[in-house]
Amino acid sequence: MKTTPEVQDILQFALDTVWQAGRITLGYFQTGVKAERKADNTPLTIADQLAEQKIRELISVRFPDHGMVGEEYGRTQSDSPYTWIIDPIDGTKSFVSGVPIYANLLALLDGEKALIGVINFPALNEMVYAVRGGGCYWNGRRCHTSATNNLQDAVLLASDLNSFGPRQPQWQRLIQATYIQRTWGDAYGYALVATGRADVMVDPIMALWDAAPLQVILEEAGGTFTDWKGTASIHHNESVATNGKLLNQVMDILRS
Numbered sequence: 530m531k532t533t534p535e536v537q538d539i540l541q542f543a544l545d546t547v548w549q550a551g552r553i554t555l556g557y558f559q560t561g562v563k564a565e566r567k568a569d570n571t572p573l574t575i576a577d578q579l580a581e582q583k584i585r586e587l588i589s590v591r592f593p594d595h596g597m598v599g600e601e602y603g604r605t606q607s608d609s610p611y612t613w614i615i616d617p618i619d620g621t622k623s624f625v626s627g628v629p630i631y632a633n634l635l636a637l638l639d640g641e642k643a644l645i646g647v648i649n650f651p652a653l654n655e656m657v658y659a660v661r662g663g664g665c666y667w668n669g670r671r672c673h674t675s676a677t678n679n680l681q682d683a684v685l686l687a688s689d690l691n692s693f694g695p696r697q698p699q700w701q702r703l704i705q706a707t708y709i710q711r712t713w714g715d716a717y718g719y720a721l722v723a724t725g726r727a728d729v730m731v732d733p734i735m736a737l738w739d740a741a742p743l744q745v746i747l748e749e750a751g752g753t754f755t756d757w758k759g760t761a762s763i764h765h766n767e768s769v770a771t772n773g774k775l776l777n778q779v780m781d782i783l784r785s
Contacts (some may be wrong), residue, residue, distance in 0.1 A: 532663035536644070539637065540660050543647050546587045547633045550580040551651030554618055558652055559627040572621045577601055580617035580633060588613050595637075600738045612638045614741035619648075620715035629653050630717040636741035636763075643763065646742025648716050657720045657746060665750035667724045674752040674772035675725040683707045683728035683775055686721065688714030693733050696757070702782045703731065719743045722770045723750040729779055730770040733757070740768055757783050 532540075557576035564572035581601045588597060596607030599615035613635065618624050620631035629652030637645040647658040657672070659665040665672050677683050685707040693700040704710050707729065713721060714732075716739070721727035723746050732739075740763040744754040748761075752773045756765035759780045771779055 532660050536660055536663070540645050540658070540663075542587075542591055543635050543637065543645050544656065544658060546584055547635045547647050547649040547656070548651075549587070550584050550617060550633045550635075551649045553580045553583055554624065554631070554633065555651050558624065558629075558631075562625065564621070564625045572625050573601070574618070574621065574625060576624070577618045577621060581615055584613075584615050584617065584635065598737065600736070610640050611644075614638060614643075614738050616716075616736075616738035616741075619739060620717065623715065630713065630715070632716040632720075634716055634738065634742050636745070638741065641764065643741055643745040646745040648720050648742055648746065650717065650720070655720070657723055658742075659746040659749035661745050661749070663749065665723055665746055667720075672724045672750055674722060674747070674750050674774075675728050676774070677728045677772060678774040680706045680729075680775055680778040681708060684709045684711065684721075684726075686711055686713050686718035686727050686730040688712065688718065688732055696733050696783075699757075699783050699785065700731070702785070703729070703779070706778075706782060715739075716743070719747065719754075719768075719770050722752055722772060723747050725750075725772070728772050728775055730768075731757075731779075731783075732768045735766055735768045737763065740764075743768065743770065759784075 554576045594609045596612035597605040616634035624631040633649040635647045636643045718730040747754040
């Protein structure tokens, strides 16, 4: 599939939009901004709210017929096949702790599948993005997953070591099977896999707004983004990212 000028224009809009949202969040980063606790015990700041408001405002002006789903302000219904999925700050715990690996996430779904995915790390000045059929890019340069083909040489990532619950045995086997394990988590971990700096990332719990940009980014970089059974999807509330070469080895462990 070759991307059209229209899709490239939409991508440029998405990149500009998340950049503007990122600038808003930077205004509150490392300032001691207060965080509320949501019902699920995750933090919420004024930066989350203002960033999502900005994204929604820009989308409403440019694409008034498109739908939207955001972490903080829910769903805006539409009859259009196109839906924007918004996570104004992915990694809010990192954000409120002053750690720069938080991200702004934006994806455009055509039906159930992402056409465009963008991950912006404003405090790192990094952006990873992809268009279906158009490749994956890291700060404007084409990027690819790693060449690692043995799990024993792999860098394994997760967001939280204590979140695996009944899947703890599989996680422990993954730890034993890999070379390096780190918690460079949330969207940052997936970006590391897409750009060849890590090999595997797993999460037992994922929301749609966490996952929406990741499948298109990983696949266009040469990798995979699936659930724990190996099905490629952003809708299964769990995720496994690999460099592609390690998918079967990882699944042998996760399915056991």
